[in-house]
Amino acid sequence: xxxSAIRADLTFPHIWQARILPSRPLILPARHFIYPREAxxxxxxxxxxxxxxxxxxxxxxxxCALGFQxxxxxxxxxxxxxxxxxxxxxxxxxxxxxxxxxxxxxxLPYRPVLEVRPIREMNLLLFVGxxxxxxxxxxxxxxxxxxxxxxxxxxxxxxxxxLRGRGWDLLTDKExxxxxxxxxxxxxx
Numbered sequence: 741x742x743x744s745a746i747r748a749d750l751t752f753p754h755i756w757q758a759r760i761l762p763s764r765p766l767i768l769p770a771r772h773f774i775y776p777r778e779a780x781x782x783x784x785x786x787x788x789x790x791x792x793x794x795x796x797x798x799x800x801x802x803x804c805a806l807g808f809q810x811x812x813x814x815x816x817x818x819x820x821x822x823x824x825x826x827x828x829x830x831x832x833x834x835x836x837x838x839x840x841x842x843x844x845x846x847x848l849p850y851r852p853v854l855e856v857r858p859i860r861e862m863n864l865l866l867f868v869g870x871x872x873x874x875x876x877x878x879x880x881x882x883x884x885x886x887x888x889x890x891x892x893x894x895x896x897x898x899x900x901x902x903l904r905g906r907g908w909d910l911l912t913d914k915e916x917x918x919x920x921x922x923x924x925x926x927x928x929x
Contacts, residue, residue, distance in 0.1 A: 751819055752820060756792060756793050759790050760817065763774075765801070769790075772801045773803070775804050775835045775847065785809060787830035788803055789824060800842050804829075804830040808814060810831070810832075818819040821877050829853060831852065832852020833847065833852065834847065834850065835847055846881075848867055849874075850872075852869075852871060853867045853868065855895070857895065862875075863884055868892055870893070871891070871907075873895070873903075873920070883924055888907045890911075890920050892908055893907050894906045
């Protein structure tokens with residue numbers, strides 16, 4: 741993974757420190773976690789992240805399997821609404837890792853995530869897929885929207901708790917507008 745393809749977002753406060761390594765260390769640290777656990781050939785193109793949960797806690801290596809090798813899908817680190825969680829994206833595969841207990845993680849179902857948008861005012865990290873959106877809050881999954889598009893979502897604006905977007909409808913073969921309430925993910929228009 742090239743450094744130019746890696747993004748980072750510093751929106752939310754956090755208690756951990758992390759750095760993306762250019763390659764896997766020759767000597768693995770005592771604590772090493774592979775995400776997802778059942779991945780085959782996870783090392784090929786995986787993002788290697790050295791994480792220190794707190795100033796006094798031992799660090800660990802997080803090996804995050806690569807989704808897609810395409811610059812259109814995000815890769816990098818994002819701060820989460822929960823200051824103990826880290827969001828790592830590797831080629832559009834999203835891993836939400838509890839830095840205090842790294843064996844606890846969630847891999848989001850979107851393959852791939854196409855956009856990550858922190859919404860500080862709502863304390864949400866928003867993930868955009870091809871057909872729907874998912875919001876992650878301080879307590880984990882906050883909501884998942886209904887299907888908003890047959891293929892591709894564009895966020896047009898966020899006005900307070902209202903997200904306005906556009907998606908392509910297969911049946912009408914045109915772009916249609918929608919609005920979501922960011923408090924619960926319900927479509928309101």
